[in-house]
Amino acid sequence: MYYLTTHIRVVAALLIREMSTRFGNKPGGYIWAILDPAAHIAFMSVIFMGIAKLPALGTSFPLFFATGYIAFQFYSAMCGFLNGAIKSNRTLLSYPNVAPIDTIVARYVLQAATTVFVAICVLGAIIVTMHQPPELYWPAILEAAFAATLLGLGVGIFNTVMFLRYPFYEQVFNIVNRPMFLISGVFFLPDALPGPMREVVLFNPLVHVVMLFRQGFYPQYRAADLDMFYLYTFVFTVIFGGLFVFTNSAAVARGR
Known part of the structure; x- marks a missing residue:
């Protein structure tokens, strides 16, 4: 019990330190955390509104891209941090x-x-401005967000070790991870892709995260290709693999 209390206090102290380092003591840091995704969503909405009359789901381009972008960010921002x-x-x-x-x-x-x-x-601001706000299905939204953060946690734990031991791996990972935003269903629905391409895209677990997240905002969206068993198998495999490497790494113990 003593060790648990000690670690809770240490984590709390580190949390305060990370908040101060990342956001500073002024509200500007928190405002930028909101403006950055909002700007990306607005930019995507304007571009695609000039190409198509309606998004792939519903009638709101901002909501469609926001549900994809935010779902992806639960993984991407976690992994990067x-x-x-x-x-x-x-x-x-x-x-x-x-x-x-x-x-x-x-x-x-x-x-x-x-x-x-x-x-x-971001999502609250978009929903408030809609003429017909969607009926939210919270279990799907919360489950998708949690699964995405767990995936980011597993990849982040693994990368923490690998970045310390093999600096070249960091460059390789950044190159491989960069196009993930384009192939994770942020811009499209996997169901609409032709057969061979759809099968390849579905190997990406983030596609399933985005589909599940969008089900929480679009009751009519069935997401026939959503595979929760595959998603959780991938997530927990990555977590266990990351923890194995993390706990057996001398580089982590030395912090260098």
């Missing part, structure tokens, strides 16, 4: 009470809370 958890806090690991996993937990909590805050602000 966790990648450097050890490297950014290596000086603190010299203290006996600070364990490497504490830095991971602190960043996970902060990023999850930040993305939830951004999602509420």
Whole structure:
């Protein structure tokens, strides 16, 4: 019980430190966290409104792209923030009470809370301006968000170790991860793709996250290709693999 209490206090202290480092003491940092996704969604909406009369789902381009973008951000922002958890806090690991996993937990909590805050602000603003607000199905929304953060957690834990041990891997990962935004269903519905292409895209677990997230906003969306078993199998495989590498890495123990 003593060790659990100690780690909770350490995580709380790290959480406050990460908030101060990331957002500062002024509200500008929090405002930018909202403006950045809002600007991306607005830009995509304007571009596609000039190409098509209606989005692939519903009648609102901003809502369609927001549901895709925010769902993707639950993974992408989490993964990106966790990648450097050890490297950014290596000086603190010299203290006996600070364990490497504490830095991971602190960043996970902060990023999850930040993305939830951004999602509420951005999606809430879009829904309020709609003539016919959608009927939300919260179980699908919450499950998709949680699954995406777990996927980001697993990849982030693995990358934390690999970035320290193999700097070249960081460059390779960034190259491979960059097009994920384009092939995760943010711009399109997998159901509308031709057979061979659809089968390839469905190997991407983020496609299933986006489909599940959108089901929470579009009751008419059936997402026939949604495979929750595949999604959770992929998520927990990545988490267990990341934890295995993390707990057996001397580089993490040294913080370098």
